Amino acid sequence: MDEKPDIYRRELVDVQGVPLFWSIAEEWSQVESFEARPDDLLISTYPKSGTTWVSEILDLIYNNGDAEKCKRDAIYKRVPFMELIIPGFENGIELLKKMQPPRLVKTHLPVQLLPSSFWKNNCKMVYVARNAKDVAVSYYYFYQMAKIHPEAGTWEEFLDKFMTGKVAFGSWYDHVKGWWEKRNDYRIFYLFYEDMKEDPKHEIQKLLQFLEKDLSEETVDKILYHSSFNVMKQNPSTNYTTVPDFDMNHSVSPFMRKGISGDWKNQFTVAQYERFEKDYEKKMKGSTLRFRSEI
Template sequence: MDNMQNVFRRELVDVQGIPLFWSIAEEWSKIESFEARPDDLLISTYPKSGTTWISEILDLIYNNGDADKCKRDAIYNRVPFMELVIPGIISGVEQLKNMQSPRLVKTHLPVQLLPYSFWKNDCKMIYVARNAKDVAVSYYYFYQMAKLHPEPGTWEEFLDKFMTGKVSFGSWYDHVKGWWEKKKDYRILYLFYEDMKENPKCGIQKLLKFLEKDMPEEIVNKILYHSSFDVMKQNPSANYTTMGKEEMDHSVSPFMRKGISGDWKNQFTVAQYEKFEEDYKKKMRGSTLQFRSEI
């Protein structure tokens, strides 16, 4: 594409009050009218909350632990990012149209923007939530390397944007609370990144139970191994190194950076931590959601 530079580092555009990539905003009517199928499995997360990890686990489950089958293509083709549009490069809606069922569908949309067809068809959904401080840090590094985002500015500036919801896909606080409330009425398995890190095997078993699948121990162990951070980091079909440098610059920061809980301690100053915690209490007041910011 000749005008590659015109695609990247552009300001976000509001869609129903949520800041999204300009290209998503332009194609919004197509995304809103996306037709889910009853056997679709939706993977929903706020960005940088373990999306690729849970996607790889689920693709391994769908392929009975066959790691070679899961190397058939890059993760973003195996589990298309429904609302993503990069003109001349990718359209999640188009990718999904051409996929056979059962499909794994990825979204970062807040609950109120999810296409209605998912609710109408009573699709099963998996939501993964990660503590806000680790998300903010991971998102800051991701903004630097993934050039569809606007420039992040300094860490201090980015943290302020994160706290005020002026980042792509909007407020983390509203996102995690919105999906948490919705699970009362729909088939949503709500998982926590920290729990998955602490006991990944237990996480896989929860997924299998939710999907009503039985798997022998040795296959579960295979899935456990192939979805571990160290193995995925070396796997080109999972680590996004197949993306062009103009889209994602891994020399700035690798897509799979650390994959740990508590890394925020290496980034936040004491003053930032105190300000963040005070703001967090206000924004999460009244919610039954509880997060661990380290394990």
């Protein structure tokens, strides 16, 4: 199918100081008035931080490790992306309205833009954070393959946009810090991508504790297997290959690219690394939040 220039590669639109896709901005009142339910589980991340991975783990937990049940539909329909509105497609809010409880809800919104119903209902939330350099690299390739984004430009140009928060969903720095600061006031489980890579079983057990769910060792091992990168990369219900080419061009870059920690070293020049680190130190000054750039 031909690209639709009226939908794709359009500039981002500012919503309360955060750059978002134009289609979300146009329907912002729908997002703002979203009705969360008390038994909703929110999965919140900055883009390219392990969202699909953790969504699949949580769907497997909710289905007691039954991988066949988790193949009932694509991940973006099982765990709808709440604020994503693209003309011609069923949006996240519509999908969520039809879902039976308990619902798994995905968002990339920074903490200050989250619909107030989530706070009012004291919903449980899982926030996944990944180190900035790996996110920047992964986001650069995602910008190129997912055409709802504006043009990525060169890596150097994209890195500048990332560092200044001029990318979809705004500043990584504000996003991770905003959710970190809220974690003690609400039921937020703050999870690090690098910890998940290093010891997924341990992190899944911590998740189970947070969710007050008790699963056997055998079920946890099943969840580990079915949520591993290689299995998910081959699974059409998790690898986004069911999304039409005119939306996501997998020949440019697969949705599930590498799934490793420390890949930034293959992309950053020494000069870019030094500039990034200096800027990072300024932006993260005063925060107790600590990341590992490799494991």
